[in-house]
Each structure stands twice: as structure tokens, then as C-alpha cells.
Amino acid sequence: MNIVTCPHCEMLVEIEEINCGIFRHGVFKGTNQQLEPHLLKEQCDALINNNQIYGCGKPFSVIIKDGILYAQSCDYV
Template identity: 55%
Template structure:
């Protein structure tokens, strides 16, 4: 488990497992579970706008321990 900062909003994010390395900054407020790392932009924007998640909903990637901003993949 690692704790990182979102490259968009600087919120702390707990990374429990690193699969493909794509993430979205967001946890559902009602369940405290992470949003789908491949959720489309329109859905991420809606969650952030409606304030149903903690975080900004924006994408980033971790590759070789380097955190970078990426597109909605």
C-alpha cells in the first residue's frame, strides 16, 4: 500500500494495488470505495460536480513509480 498525492488536486490517495497503473482521483462518499479507474470523463465530471465523491475525478498514471497526468483511457 502506498499513499500519493493527486497531480491535479493534491488530495491524498491510497494505492492498494497497482494493476495497469491508470487511476481516477475519487472515492465514493457513501461507500468509501475507489471509483473505476477507467470511468469515462463525462461520468467523472458528473460525480465531482454532484459532490458524490471525495477527490476531483481526474485521471493520472503511475509507471515506474512516476506519477503523470494522462487522458481518460
């Protein structure tokens, strides 16, 4: 498990597994399940507007530099 800082809202984000390296900052309230990494912007906005997630719902990617995991802002893909 790794922890990075969201580049949008600066909250801490727990990273359990890295597949493609793309994430949406958010977990569902009640289950703490992470958002799907490729959700559309409209879907993320709806989750935020309906108060269904913790986190900002915005996209970021992770990179490893000198053995340290960093989050960087990216577009919805």
C-alpha cells in the same frame, strides 16, 4: 498500500492495488470505494457535480522509479 500525490489537485491518494496503472482520483462518499480506473470524463464530471465523491475525479497513472511510486497526469482512456 502506497500513497501518492494527485498531479491535478495535490491531495494524497491511497493506492491499494495496481493493475494497469491507470486511476481516477476519487472515492465514493459513504463506501470509500475507489472510482473505476477507466470511467469516462462525463461520468467523472457527473460524480463531482452531484457531490458523490471525495477527490477531483481526474485521471492519473502511476510509475515506479528507483523503487518509489509516483503519480503523473494522463488523459482519459
